[in-house]
Amino acid sequence: MRRGALLLAGVILALSAPPASAADSSDVTFTNGGVTLHGTVVAPPGGTKLPGLVMIHGSGAHSREDYREQAVAFARQGIATLIYDKRTEGYSQFSRSYTTLADDALAAVEVLRTRADVDPSRVGVWGLSEGGWVAPLAASRSAHVAFVVTLGANGVEPSRQQAWAIENQLRRLGMDGSMVRMASSTMMRQLVGGGVFPEAHYDPVAVLKSLRQPVLGLWGAKDVLTPPGEAVPIFRDSLQHYTLRVFPDAQHQLRRTTDGYDKLPGYAPGYLELVGTWVNHPPAASSADAPPPQDRPSFVVTPLAWYESTWLQLAVLVFLLVAFGFGLGRGAARPSRWLAATGLLTVVGFLVVDVLIQVTLGRNLGPVLAGRPLPWLALQLLSLGVVAATIGTAVAWWRHRTPRLGVLLAGGVVFVPWAVYWGLLGI
Structure with missing residues (x-):
């Protein structure tokens, strides 16, 4: 019932929002550790006291364009969304630091908090896959992060x-x-x-247990990259304030799928609307979907x-x-x-x-x-x-x-x- 109300509110909010072409875009730069990062803020025109959202990348090389479609969808729902090009200096297949990536995100959070159309007390982070480790870490390091949204996040080590x-x-x-x-x-x-x-034994549970901000955790039931059947209960048992949702016919990135490997056009029905509704009106009570079935459990990678x-x-x-x-x-x-x-x-x-x-x-x-x-x-x-x-x-x-x-x-x-x-x- 609660989930249905959230989705209905999201649909109403989306229908009443201005069209995608009405979203304003403005380029920004920010620095962390001597590295200058470039991004774009996508926001509804003429907004005031808007919530803000910083989108944190999954693993590998990514530019802001990989997340622009979702940023526009969030902007249409009244959210000022910052997307940025992922750092290349200090990040590779064999070298990376989640702490550094979290500090990149926090620098982006500060950019949003200084905007005249954004409410600085309502700026949060969104993280996909690897970003599902980074986003909670960023929130744990700063009280300026008001909330956390994760997609395909892991409850186990990398x-x-x-x-x-x-x-x-x-x-x-x-x-x-x-x-x-x-x-x-x-x-x-x-x-x-x-x-x-790199970061092979990063412990996400300790960070999740330290969070005081509300968390929206989202998974595709057919995720074949992240063990979703294990992640949902780990998040539920570790967090204090949470909304955990599973989309039945979605893959790792919450794209529509038949088997978890193919990627059909469009996102899982209700995903974009749910994020918009939740960010604009975080529920007071915690709730969680049942963990999806998982063909086989993950196993600990033991030391040599x-x-x-x-x-x-x-x-x-x-x-x-x-x-x-x-x-x-x-x-x-x-x-x-x-x-x-x-x-x-x-x-x-x-x-x-x-x-x-x-x-x-x-x-x-x-x-x-x-x-x-x-x-x-x-x-x-x-x-x-x-x-x-x-x-x-x-x-x-x-x-x-x-x-x-x-x-x-x-x-x-x-x-x-x-x-x-x-x-x-x-x-």
């Missing part, structure tokens, strides 16, 4: 969310078994342990054990390449030549396939057979050949005891636990 999303994508392509475990767990743990996953350390893995990789390359010389016995060839091909092939998985999330690996893309299945068959050739080389070494056979045999012996760890000798 590494856990990313592992869940990778597994979803691979399973959608029909993959299963050891390759999925390698990509979503083993490789993720290596990236985190190697320090190339000593034998999994990134430097040790790199050392093993180099040793395998050297050992198998050393065995390719002339005059070697047939089992040793087979071991050198299959071992080298398997290790190099694994590196290529792993890069493809990380870059394309498995989309360019070809047909899938028995839950395995053909390149991975080929690598697993080659790995069995390496094991067989290692046994044959051990027999040859026992007979001849040459240094070359010794080095090659050592490579074969080390290969077995390495291949088990990376899933090449797994089901």
